Amino acid sequence: MNWLMNLGANTLNRLEMFGRATLMLFGAIIAKPQPLKLIPLTIKQIYVVGVQSLLIVVVSGLFIGMVMALQGYTILVGYGAEGSLGPMVALSLLRELGPVVTALLFAGRAGSALTAEIGLMKATEQLSSLEMMAVDPLRRVIAPRLWAGIISMPMLALIFSAVGILGGHLVGVDWLGVDSGSYWSIMQSTVDWNKDVVNGIIKSIVFAFVITWIATFKGYDSIPTSEGISKATTETVVFSSLAVLGLDFIMTALMFGIE
Amino acid sequence: MKSRKVELLVGVFVALTIAAGLMLALKVADQSMSSSEDTYILYAKFDNIGGLKVRSAVKVGGVTVGRVDDITLSNSDFTPVVTMSISSEFDQFPETSSVSILTSGLLGEQYIGFQPGFAIDGIENLAEGDYIEDTKSALVLEDLIGQFLFSSNDG
Numbered sequence: 001m002n003w004l005m006n007l008g009a010n011t012l013n014r015l016e017m018f019g020r021a022t023l024m025l026f027g028a029i030i031a032k033p034q035p036l037k038l039i040p041l042t043i044k045q046i047y048v049v050g051v052q053s054l055l056i057v058v059v060s061g062l063f064i065g066m067v068m069a070l071q072g073y074t075i076l077v078g079y080g081a082e083g084s085l086g087p088m089v090a091l092s093l094l095r096e097l098g099p100v101v102t103a104l105l106f107a108g109r110a111g112s113a114l115t116a117e118i119g120l121m122k123a124t125e126q127l128s129s130l131e132m133m134a135v136d137p138l139r140r141v142i143a144p145r146l147w148a149g150i151i152s153m154p155m156l157a158l159i160f161s162a163v164g165i166l167g168g169h170l171v172g173v174d175w176l177g178v179d180s181g182s183y184w185s186i187m188q189s190t191v192d193w194n195k196d197v198v199n200g201i202i203k204s205i206v207f208a209f210v211i212t213w214i215a216t217f218k219g220y221d222s223i224p225t226s227e228g229i230s231k232a233t234t235e236t237v238v239f240s241s242l243a244v245l246g247l248d249f250i251m252t253a254l255m256f257g258i259e
Numbered sequence: 260m261k262s263r264k265v266e267l268l269v270g271v272f273v274a275l276t277i278a279a280g281l282m283l284a285l286k287v288a289d290q291s292m293s294s295s296e297d298t299y300i301l302y303a304k305f306d307n308i309g310g311l312k313v314r315s316a317v318k319v320g321g322v323t324v325g326r327v328d329d330i331t332l333s334n335s336d337f338t339p340v341v342t343m344s345i346s347s348e349f350d351q352f353p354e355t356s357s358v359s360i361l362t363s364g365l366l367g368e369q370y371i372g373f374q375p376g377f378a379i380d381g382i383e384n385l386a387e388g389d390y391i392e393d394t395k396s397a398l399v400l401e402d403l404i405g406q407f408l409f410s411s412n413d414g
Contacts, residue, residue, distance in 0.1 A: 044265055047265045047268055054275070158283065161283065191288045193288040
């Protein structure tokens with residue numbers, strides 16, 4: 001009996017949380033948008049969320065491209081197919097690693113910061129003070145952060161893929177001696193704009209939406225104590241990483257699964 | 260002053276993204292080549308297309324003149340029909356031309372080798388929607404080995 005009650009209570013809690021998250025999303029994005037006030041705030045948040053994540057994204061993109069070229073070369077050279085290094089690096093970056101690794105880095109670098117910031121605003125009652133002054137915290141605090149995350153993560157993923165391909169070129173062509181012409185030309189004949197690049201961008205937009213939604217909601221919904229904020233921050237990183245990996249499998253199956 | 264710095268850096272960020280997008284479009288996916296050109300359609304029936312895929316190249320003497328648009332199975336005689344779009348720049352191929360499915364290198368991908376025929380009087384050029392009659396199928400390694408075993412048993 002107890003066991004069944006626990007199950008029911010848990011399910012109801014989950015559903016309630018999902019309902020609160022959806023209400024927050026609607027309140028922040030759909031209800032009465034005010035572009036004139038929103039745009040300057042969003043630009044400031046793009047700086048915090050996007051520009052400050054640029055360094056870690058560029059560095060990891062470069063190194064992942066370089067490592068992939070190095071590992072791929074040792075296998076491909078055994079078949080005399082080292083010319084296929086270009087498409088191997090480009091396709092794995094554009095289809096999978098670009099969106100997914102950027103999303104994981106983004107969840108760790110920007111998502112956790114968003115949760116902690118909003119959670120602390122709640123704990124120090126800044127959100128309640130805004131409401132006292134008849135300013136809707138959903139529109140003043142949450143909406144710019146949501147938009148900034150949704151806009152900047154796909155941009156970071158694009159930069160990640162481009163830098164990774166250049167890193168692969170650096171190791172494959174300049175160090176290991178793959179022919180530069182075949183690196184680019186076989187890549188060009190293999191990579192398809194709509195199928196590979198656009199699908200990668202769609203993936204990163206979905207990841208961006210999920211991560212920023214989870215991050216802002218966890219902050220907004222956190223228990224306003226120091227312990228509650230630390231729990232919310234951890235949950236942001238864990239939940240958004242799991243959501244990214246799970247969604248990635250589903251989207252890959254839909255996009256590339258059936259030829 | 261603080262806000263101007265923020266705006267500047269966001270501008271740099273956007274510019275970087277545009278640069279990355281342009282690089283992916285032009286240098287990686289080669290978008291300019293594939294879509295904007297004028298093409299005409301040719302068909303060819305093969306017995307076996309091997310590993311030919313949509314978007315494989317059609318080459319004349321190693322020069323790419325077009326791509327494979329579509330591969331279907333003919334419903335009347337159950338042979339594969341390959342649809343090729345050839346760049347309109349090359350529209351002087353005579354009707355006696357032949358196509359064969361070749362492989363680039365030992366493990367490379369398969370492409371269509373286009374062999375222009377003789378242009379004698381009374382022979383017209385290939386035009387939109389024509390079928391190329393003279394085709395050679397892909398080389399299937401298993402068939403080749405089978406033939407080899409068969410002929411070595413005889414002798």
